[in-house]
Amino acid sequence: MSTPALPSFVTALEHGLYAIDTGFQRPAFDAAYLVVDAGRCAFIDTGTRLAVPRLLATLQALELAAEQVDWIIPTHVHLDHAGGVGDLLTHLPNAKVLVHPRGARHLQDPTMLWQGALAVYGETEMQQSYGGITPVPADRLMSSHDGLQIPVGARQLSLIDTPGHARHHHCIWCPVSRSWFTGDTFGLSYREFDLNGQAWIIPTTTPVQFEPDALKASITRLLAAQPDHVCLTHYGQLGDVARLGASLLGQIDELVAQAHIVNNTAKEDRHQALRDMLARIWLRRLREHGHTADEATLLHLLAMDIELNAQGLGIWLDRT
Known part of the structure; x- marks a missing residue:
């Protein structure tokens, strides 16, 4: 069977994982991920509303139907991670949105999310970079809890509570790839800073819920699983996790x-x-x-x- 041709903004990783460049701000800045197993799928983070065409194009390129997507899982509800959830959901008839319990109400009624970002960025930037936000109906919303497991095909993804960057943040463990999907908990690493095959990483202390002790505890918990990779929203799948984690804790x-x-x-x-x-x-x-x-x-x-x-x-x- 031939491998389908993928759009330039999609990177095929191993074990049924795909990284999708959402196009936010600049190339290789903001990623969403697609997990595919036995014909069932989950999106992890979505980027903004403006990224939804890229997410749908990824399904089409992989010859996957919208009905095969079971989950949309934002790591947290900041708009560069979850701004596209509501719009994407309208295209996926069988999908549920799985969100941290502290974030659920903000996806149902995103007024506070939008106003908070508006105060930081201003109206022009919000329209150009975010494009609005669509509420998620309550009957398609599910709250996570620490240790929750959900099926995607034949694999079970696990979710853990990871405060420090935001109190509404969870991370997702894929046992098949031995990877964490880390949102912003495991910091930011831009590919422009790679040197001799080694990534460079920084923590994020963005408003408004930075809590250093909680963030260090969350990073330590991720490291305890001895993952082969971390999949960062900003940006991409990284190995050499122990070195990067030590750098984050020290920083x-x-x-x-x-x-x-x-x-x-x-x-x-x-x-x-x-x-x-x-x-x-x-x-x-x-x-x-x-x-x-x-x-x-x-x-x-x-x-x-x-x-x-x-x-x-x-x-x-x-x-x-």
């Missing part, structure tokens, strides 16, 4: 320690001081990784994360 400690020092800065100057701190730490770590590109190029790729992580650290400092 969280460093960011927390440095943020406490910055907190002594005058309030009107603190946000810029946090931005400068993040830029300084990540540039140093990129140099240690072996990057020799000019600072402007590296900082351009990290600009969004510097801004959002600084906002999240500020909110955390005020809360603590």
Whole structure:
């Protein structure tokens, strides 16, 4: 049997896994995943509403019918992960949406999700990058719990509660591929920073629920399974998980320690001081990784994360 030709935005991984570049922001920035087993399917994360045509095109390229999709599983309800859930669901007659219990109400009524993102990004950016959000009917919504197992064909996916980035975050374990689908819990790793076959990774402290101790506990729990791979929304499937996990844990400690020092800065100057701190730490770590590109190029790729992580650290400092 010949292998179907896949669109350029789809990468076939092993064990019936497919990574789909959702097209959000820039190439290789935001991924959704499709799990296929014995003719049954699950989407894990969807990207924004604007990504739905790519998700449906992936099914078509794989010669899979919409009726074969049983699950849509957002890792959490931030719009770059779950903004397309409601629209995608309208095309999949048999699918249920499986969401963390703290996120379920926000998918039923996404008003707060939209307004929260609108306050950060503004109306123009929201329309261009997110395109709106469609509510999920209550009768097609199911809440997860820690340790829940669900079937996808002949395999059982397991879900665990992983707070730290967001309190409405769960991660999904695939025993066949020995992979975690980690959303934002296991940080961000952009392919532009790969060097000599090694990935570079950073934690995300974006608003509004960054909790360093909880995040470290969640990462430690993921590492305890000794996974072969982690599948990040931002971006792609990575090996060498133990090294990356150790880097994340060390960086969280460093960011927390440095943020406490910055907190002594005058309030009107603190946000810029946090931005400068993040830029300084990540540039140093990129140099240690072996990057020799000019600072402007590296900082351009990290600009969004510097801004959002600084906002999240500020909110955390005020809360603590």
